[in-house]
């Protein structure tokens with residue numbers, strides 16, 4: 001008897017939530033990758049007002065032209081000449097990713113994905129009928145992929161490569177030289193670049209390095225307002241590309257996935273972009289201070305090595321405790337009241353690492369690190 005699709009049966013629930021489900025209410029949580037701030041007040045008010053004004057209907061599939069135009073302009077420093085037609089508003093980065101994979105992947109194709117990874121990528125590729133080929137982002141290389149390793153994986157069925165900088169879970173960021181090498185690799189093999197840049201506004205040193213503005217016509221950029229304006233629960237993001245042919249296909253696909261994004265919310269995001277334009281920098285400054293604190297604390301503990309990320313909201317230290325894999329270690333740490341994610345939840349090479357999201361106050365971070373220090377001491381003295 002036929003029951004469910006092979007597609008549904010082939011995907012597994014994400015391991016990231018597992019620890020979360022085991023945690024009590026009183027833990028210090030480094031678990032969730034969402035900013036612990038509220039969206040700008042102007043956006044909340046604009047949302048409410050837009051609903052009162054009757055913006056409660058379907059919008060065009062690609063979204064409110066004024067918002068799309070504003071988003072296109074916001075990339076002017078990287079790429080001039082884009083307008084509303086280059087943008088499709090989506091119901092989150094998550095929605096944007098699936099939309100892109102469904103648009104460019106055929107059965108039998110494969111897609112190069114980073115590992116450790118944001119857990120949606122692989123299942124998205126398989127839902128689209130393709131195969132995920134994982135390329136390593138190693139601690140030794142500050143989590144930046146190496147072209148020689150990519151060359152060993154790519155084959156005639158590879159249609160795209162996904163880059164994610166700043167990265168979840170590693171916090172890895174690129175410099176321009178590294179970006180150009182990865183760009184050349186994609187060009188050489190005629191691959192689509194899917195660039196997941198949802199953390200583009202949370203960078204700590206200089207300007208974000210983007211794949212936008214490189215004049216490579218097969219670049220599709222995914223972004224989201226979840227992190228930029230602390231709107232994870234609102235579910236709104238976008239796809240932007242200089243490639244209008246690709247945008248037309250993506251917008252067509254978008255119609256069949258969700259018809260359009262949320263009407264009133266698009267006015268709210270426009271208001272945030274116009275009236276709270278400093279907000280992303282303010283939260284980035286706070287994340288930078290937290291990042292410095294947590295990295296310093298982690299590196300002071302025996303057996304712990306942690307790179308100092310230049311963006312996003314995560315650290316991904318290497319932590320060695322004899323006799324414990326990363327999941328067992330995360331469980332021991334949880335017993336002492338601290339929630340973090342085992343590195344293995346982000347792919348096999350995450351083994352030996354833990355992910356800490358610094359989405360809690362500096363005081364909480366300090367208290368959490370005190371507890372972690374005691375747990376590691378206890379385990380190491382066994």
Ligand SMILES: Cc1ncc(COP(=O)(O)O)c(C=O)c1O
Nearest residue numbers: 033092093094118168224226237
């Ligand atoms: C790397 C990365 N991409 C995409 C997303 C999706 O964000 P959203 O669906 O909230 O827009 C996330 C969320 O954590 C992420 O970390």
